[in-house]
Amino acid sequence: MSVVHPVATVANGGAPGSTGGDGTNHKLDVSIWRGGKNGRFVSYGITLRESQTVLDVVTYIQRHVDSTLSYRFSCRVGMCGSCAMTVNGVSRWTCRTHVSEVVKDGRLEIAPLSGLEVVKDLSVDMTGFFEKWTRAKGAFVPGPGPSRDFAVVSPDSPQRRKVDAAIECIGCGVCYAACDVVSWNDDYLGPAALNRAWTLYNDVRDAGNDKRLAAVAGNVGCLSCHSQQSCVKWCPKHLNPTASIAGLKRATVKAALAGRL
Amino acid sequence: MAKPVARRNCRNHSNYWAFAVHRISGVVLVLYLPVHFYVIGLAIKSEAALQSFFSLAENPLVRLAETILIITFVIHVTGGLRLLLIEFLAWRDWQKTVIAVSGGISLAVGLVFLFNVF
Numbered sequence: 001m002s003v004v005h006p007v008a009t010v011a012n013g014g015a016p017g018s019t020g021g022d023g024t025n026h027k028l029d030v031s032i033w034r035g036g037k038n039g040r041f042v043s044y045g046i047t048l049r050e051s052q053t054v055l056d057v058v059t060y061i062q063r064h065v066d067s068t069l070s071y072r073f074s075c076r077v078g079m080c081g082s083c084a085m086t087v088n089g090v091s092r093w094t095c096r097t098h099v100s101e102v103v104k105d106g107r108l109e110i111a112p113l114s115g116l117e118v119v120k121d122l123s124v125d126m127t128g129f130f131e132k133w134t135r136a137k138g139a140f141v142p143g144p145g146p147s148r149d150f151a152v153v154s155p156d157s158p159q160r161r162k163v164d165a166a167i168e169c170i171g172c173g174v175c176y177a178a179c180d181v182v183s184w185n186d187d188y189l190g191p192a193a194l195n196r197a198w199t200l201y202n203d204v205r206d207a208g209n210d211k212r213l214a215a216v217a218g219n220v221g222c223l224s225c226h227s228q229q230s231c232v233k234w235c236p237k238h239l240n241p242t243a244s245i246a247g248l249k250r251a252t253v254k255a256a257l258a259g260r261l
Numbered sequence: 262m263a264k265p266v267a268r269r270n271c272r273n274h275s276n277y278w279a280f281a282v283h284r285i286s287g288v289v290l291v292l293y294l295p296v297h298f299y300v301i302g303l304a305i306k307s308e309a310a311l312q313s314f315f316s317l318a319e320n321p322l323v324r325l326a327e328t329i330l331i332i333t334f335v336i337h338v339t340g341g342l343r344l345l346l347i348e349f350l351a352w353r354d355w356q357k358t359v360i361a362v363s364g365g366i367s368l369a370v371g372l373v374f375l376f377n378v379f
């Protein structure tokens with residue numbers, strides 16, 4: 001259900017520069033999810049400014065129209081991974097998504113990230129997402145005995161290259177929200193946690209791979225992935241969780257054949 | 262899992278379509294299986310019954326249906342090979358090519374069959 005907010009239509013100042021990029025003022029109809037899981041969309045009319053991001057729009061509304069609007073962000077430059085939301089049906093990092101890239105017929109629908117419990121408005125509870133990182137053994141396991149020196153890992157070694165390809169994850173949850181298997185199977189660990197497990201699997205210093213493989217094999221782990229690649233399609237860091245998961249699939253098969261699983 | 266509050270549309274890309282086509286062709290083939298077993302059953306029962314069934318296959322509509330079936334079968338096989346390729350070979354960024362090749366093979370086999378039956 002969609003309702004129009006009582007004080008919804010506000011032009012943001014009409015100051016010079018409040019244009020849609022081609023010198024004209026663009027009205028933007030923004031529907032924002034308000035409330036918990038039984039909430040509703042409320043629509044706000046604002047004027048689009050040049051180079052505005054989706055996060056800018058949300059911040060504008062919170063500062064100038066309704067200060068009770070809840071949402072989450074921190075760095076605003078694509079590093080912290082806290083600002084992800086569903087924008088016109090697609091999960092996105094909002095601080096680096098320009099309105100002009102995603103607006104459809106002057107409309108923007110902004111909802112909380114799917115796959116996670118809504119706390120209020122645009123903020124979701126990320127606990128389930130990060131618990132799965134723990135379940136996927138996403139923490140480094142040191143080897144026995146104290147390390148006496150720095151571990152030397154050549155940047156050119158095949159293993160380090162595999163780690164490099166997957167390490168830049170900011171934990172935003174975009175892939176998790178985009179994945180069908182996550183929405184079908186409550187316990188599925190999801191692309192981000194499995195991608196994390198893959199980086200540690202290739203970490204030559206790590207000593208936890210037996211337990212890690214056991215944790216990521218099976219029904220809730222890598223073998224449930226259908227290689228649909230929605231995670232790859234939407235990951236804002238252009239990572240390839242499907243490739244990481246395929247790596248884990250090969251590793252589990254190898255371990256099973258060797259009788260280690 | 263928490264039900265999404267809003268519609269979600271993260272699926273419109275080639276690899277998702279490849280998944281969907283693979284799944285649908287699989288379901289179609291499963292639905293066809295009873296017919297397949299029925300025909301095999303006829304062969305066991307008597308040659309006459311089998312022959313009278315085969316005369317059905319003279320009908321152009323049945324031939325068209327057969328062709329569609331063959332294409333569905335090849336789509337499913339090439340789709341499965343595609344999955345094996347992208348999951349069991351070290352990853353390369355050529356999945357779209359693999360999808361195109363699977364589609365091409367399916368179509369080619371279908372056409373060859375079509376020309377043979379008519």
Ligand code: SF4
Pocket residue numbers: 178179180181182190191224225226227228229230231232241242245
């Ligand atoms: S490739 Fe696997 S993890 Fe990624 S979206 Fe698809 S099913 Fe989910």
Ligand code: SF4
Pocket residue numbers: 081168169170171172173174175176191192195234235236237238239241
């Ligand atoms: S893999 Fe990409 S989309 Fe998924 S949490 Fe990490 S940065 Fe976000």
Ligand code: FES
Pocket residue numbers: 073074075076077078079080081082083084093094095096
């Ligand atoms: S606010 Fe930090 S990634 Fe968007």
